Amino acid sequence: MNNGQFLNKKVIYGALLFGILGLLSLGIFRSVRADEKGTASLSFGPAQGTFAVGSTFNISLYLDTGGQLINAVEAYISFPSDKLQVVSPTAAAKSFIDIWASEPKYSNREGTISFQGGVHNPGINTSQGVVSAITFRVKSSGSAAVKILDTSHVFLADGQATDILTRRQDGLYFLALPAPEGPAVASPTHPNNDKWYPSDTVSFRWEALPDTDGVSYMLDENPVAEPDNVSEGKKVAVSYEKVPDGAHYFHIKRMRNGAWGGVTHFAVKIDHSPPAAFDIQVSPGIKSTNKNPLFSFATTDEKSGINHYELKIISLGSSRGAADTKSVERSETPFFIEVQSPYSEQLNFGNYEIVARAFDYAGNFQEAIKKVAIVRPFMEVIGDKGLVFAGVYTIAWTYVSIALVILFGFLLYSLKIVWGWHRKIEKQFEAGDMLQHHPDEAMLQIKKQEEETQYPA
Template sequence: MKRTAKIGLLCILVITGASGSISLAQTGARSASLFVAPPVGIFTVDSTFTVSIYVNTGGNFINAVEANLTFPPDKLQVVSPTAGKSFLQVWVNQPTYSNTAGTLKFQGAVPNPGISTESGLISTVTFRVKSVGNAVLKISDTSQVLLNDGKGTNILGQTTNGVYTLTLPPPAGPVVTSPTNPDQEKWYSAENVSFRWEALPEYQGFSYILDQDPTDAPDDISEGTRSGVQYKNLEDGVYYFHIKALRGGVWGGVTHYRVAVDSAPPAAFAIAISPSAYTSNRRPLLALETTDVTSGIDHYEIKIIPVTPQNTSQAESADRDAGTPFFIETVSPYSRQLAIGRYDVVARAYDQAGNYYQATSRLTIANPIFEILRDRGIRLGGAFIVPWPYAWTILVILVIVLSGFARTVWQWHREIEEQLRSGVHTHPSVVQKLDELRRKWGMGGNKKHFVFWALLFLVGFSLFTSASRAQTSGAAATNVSVQPPVITLFPNSISNDDILYIGGNASTPDAQVIIYLQNTDNGDTVSQNVATDKDGAWFFSFPGFLNSGRYIIWTQLKVNDEISPPSPRLDLVVAPTAVQIGTQRLSFQTLYLVLLVLFGALAAALGGFIVYHGYHFQTKKRRLLAGIQKAEESIRRGFALIRRDIEMELATIHKAKLAKELSFEERLREEKLLKDLDMVSSYIGKEVWEIEKEESEL
């Protein structure tokens, strides 16, 4: 069908001389407009009304019109579109509509030379009113008015929509009012709904019903002559109360009364803070977004509560000076310039019945670790500024210190290299064995063997070792005969680095709320007074930090000389998250950050030191152990030669002993040689040839 419509319209444009489409600006023609009549109106449920769609060509000649309209299908229903009396002589298609999608469509054309008119009727549409509310008959942006210029230029420049108020019919029966829902157009949160109606003496009875049909009628059975009724625990939704009166044995007309009930708050939501809830950006964006399935979201309110002392006094002073309310109505996203500190952001989403959901989020505006100020220097932690001359001086000193350390490391390596060039014979363990070898060898008198073997194990290795180790958290007040106020603001948790705040609503404006805070550990109790505003709202931030511990808090309301009984007590635990140093307070968060930076820097330095020197230690250790092993092997062989010489000398003494008795000096010599033989054997163990001999004997 759509394809046929497009082909038909194209054929008409060809017949009338249209061959393309260009913009209105290129033609210099005045713009045309589409509008509906009547543009406004008030119509009752179940009635019908007619709307006409017109075109004003703006003094131009046009040859085709396409008008696309939308309407709310839950409130209006098309009874019949009619093409009668239209200036359009050729319809591409009969006017089409959809009561499901809420759409209307008209497409038509006129032959050459076209038409120029200020109020050319395109079509009329008859609607039936289905329900109460506001309905907009909107001309869509896809509509067109084509100029008869041979190019099919769309000259539509303006549209005028229709806005209609849809109400219930005027009372045909008793006049009805509702104490709980006085305005039929508004939503209310009360689940219990009551109705009242006039009971004239001539009325013999009433029949009534409550349902969700706007045009329903009660039956002809009388419910009695009472003048009111109450319905309890209604579910959320829109209801209609229908009533008629019996007079003179005849039932009269029906009165309809609309009530809208929404007792549920909007859906739970979280405050989205951009760039994050912990940021150095002093103008964060606070996004508030939720839904309400019944009556819809009406508006958002927000309050930013400082929990650091310096910001608390500034914010309260600013609010008093500006006369701002307790909560500020806002739209999402909300942004405001904030000082450094911590804040509780409290946001409320209200639906059209006045219900609200309250969300709270902690926002911390922190100083950046450092900022580069072009003409001033470097600001560290937002606390102090290092001017450029001092900054360059510190950098130069740092470079000098690092250069000195680098020079020391370089000297260490030079010493290592020097030891490697000198050889392993300078190593203490090797020197000790060499001295023993020289001494023993000297006893044998054979010096040239010593020189030969000593030259074999002179290998150049040395040892350098280095090791380092690094190691690296309210109460409500009520009144007496005056109803107690309700606490709506009280922190879920607090630390001894946060400011305690409490707030709520009271039934009496311009009264005094007395807030009591008692430390349950030592019994100390303090009290503070705060005034309620003209709406009964009150809010108070305590002037200083609380010590860590357990507290209870309660309130009373004072109106003139009357004081309410104490409100229910609320428990409060203040967690220790700050260190008191004299008159200064250092939060654990700051302390942890400083320690983390220090330990991180220390760990990084030590880690680099360990990795660097550990690598060189392992490399040079392997080289040194290899050299010592070779040196000890050479020394062992030297001791082996000494042992053979000792054994040969002992053999000579043994032969002499067989021939004659040894002299005293010879016996001493034999004993000395035997001791030396045991000592030398302990150095070198068994020779290979001795092991082979033992194995052959087995």
């Protein structure tokens, strides 16, 4: 082979190698680009803010298609209906949606909003496209999370309805009472506007100013109500008893030089009722050989909601062999620990009392109790000691071996007897067949069997 041919082959091999590497790098590049472009996101703007009770505010639902062409959007949104109320679900002039599958829907009772729409071919590629604008009215103070639910979708314009929505950014908004325009108010019994309290007796105090002609106040469930113009005198405190559960608002204004001033609003939240009664579910059961039972529990609270659960496991001791709650003494009670449902803990054999408590945000709790027995299995293998039956009787491996040999011999003897019976029945069937077809030969065989039976060799 001359040098020219050798060089030509090197060039050809180098070109092939270069081409293969190029194709691989192109494939990697394309896969990276696909990963980069293969996601879409929905978000709110603004994503947070502080707004006064009684006011309205606007937020927009934005779409980022991640560099892809999309042609349809389904957005499902939830909001706290006790704090927010939808005034207007969409501003069509600002939305890129030009085909509504159904008109935007909302429910101020359920706290839900839904949008289903699309765009004409070839679709839309946007980094901040407005799906819709939403106007909320603030009903009460606190914090409100407006969430994009995981049932939402963004579909590619690929003819296959490929869902590329992978990111959802919720909105969190803080809702406050209007700035005080009247006397400064405080509550010794319910000092924090945003906290729930179990006491249904509420006290209020306000500043005493020398030029005050009188004050007018009221307590109701309207966050921005205004007291009437009837003076209650120059009081500086008032108390209310047996106030119902729920959010209430104290309103006060003062008269100065014959004219009424602005109003101050003060919120109090009362919940003196415990959560709803509940039961503890035990898996696999309240009596089991499983040392790791699973405890499940859940309940609701109508006003303030469930804050957390606490649980303690009280050992009632154990009787020998099996659990018997009548024959054991209660042991020392441990502390409650905060847990989440479902909860599991390894227990020894014995009897236990499971106590679960559900706490609401006001500190009220509901208690559930369940008795559980962890019993020994009928038979256990204990290392080199042998077999333990019912947790009481131990049989050493030596005796277990002897028992197995005896059992094996008994089984062999039983098989021999069964086999003998089987052969006898077969011969009887054969004799019956021969009687039908060869009676003389059958009679000779029967006589021979009888002789063998009477006079064995």
